[in-house]
Amino acid sequence: NWTANPNGTGASPSNFTTATDTFFIQATHNYTQTAAWVLGADVHLQISGTINVAGFSFTIGGTSVIRNGGRLTDNNTAGTNTFTGMLTIQTGGSLNTASASPFVFSGGISNSGTLNKSGTGAVTFNATQTFSLNAPVTSFSGDIAVTSGTLTINGNNPLTITGNLTSNSGSSILISNTGSFTVSGTTTISGSLTDNNNSSVTTFTGLVTLTSGTLDLSVLSTANCVMNGGITYTAGTFNVPNVTIGTAGNRTVTATSAINWLAQNIAFTGAGTITFTCAGGTTLGGTGNIS
Secondary structure (H helix, E strand, C coil), X not given: CCCCCCCCCCCCCCCCCCCCCXXXXXXXXXXXXXXXXXXXXXXXEEECCEEECCCCCEEECCCEEECCCCXXXXXCCCCCEEECCCEEECCCCEEEECCCCCEEECCCEEECCEEEECCCCCEEXXXXXXXXXXXXXXXXXCCEEECCEXXXXXXXXXXXXXXXXXXXXXXXXXXXXXXXXXXXXXXXECCEEEECCXXXXXXXXXXXXXXXXXXXXXXXXXXXXXXXXXXXXXXXXXXXXXXXXXXXXXXXXXXXXXXXXXXXXXXXXXXXXXXXXXXXXXXXXXXXXXX
């Protein structure tokens, strides 16, 4: 039962929708959802104990803080987890899910604890927000879609997306973290994807498809820009002057319409054939080396 005071005394709340209210799950308290739980707009949650959403929808209309010793778990494939405000995982806190439940973020993520999303549930970022990598991410699985606004990824730790990454039309992805950034699945861009930090390696293991919008990797060196899954260009701005096309996977560059690729340095590693299948009017120019 919810009460106004930490010692279990005081009135119980009449609803979960009164703006500016904060609900606390105290240390040593363990909760398992038995129905969908919705905290209204500007209603906040702090977790010092344990909550298992257990296959029901879990919606937080304000901010969420998983404190030291707190644990949020989703062990069931049903329901959607929606975080409207910032989700903060403090040092010693953890979010763990191996299920296929989807996650929706509107206010960003700040991870200083344990973020272990090993399940295949899709992740949607649907507003301008920041994903701060203040601690390593154990796993970030499932397909990732940025549907609107700008998602900025910053911090000093690596991030590997083991599913597919999509930037929808009108949305943007800005990679600013000093750790490595890897997409294991395919990357599809009709909005924009920009990497503005050359301090570590950015790797696209799967096919990169630019259907419109912008792919801007112009600050990356040849060693720090790796594409192992091939490139498909339909339309948009393709600004990738330096790139290593690796030995694994698809080594095909396809342009279904004319592309002006102002390359500086393109490195092909390992043996094998690189195939260019490009529409008329395609230009591979610039200065530098192809090796």
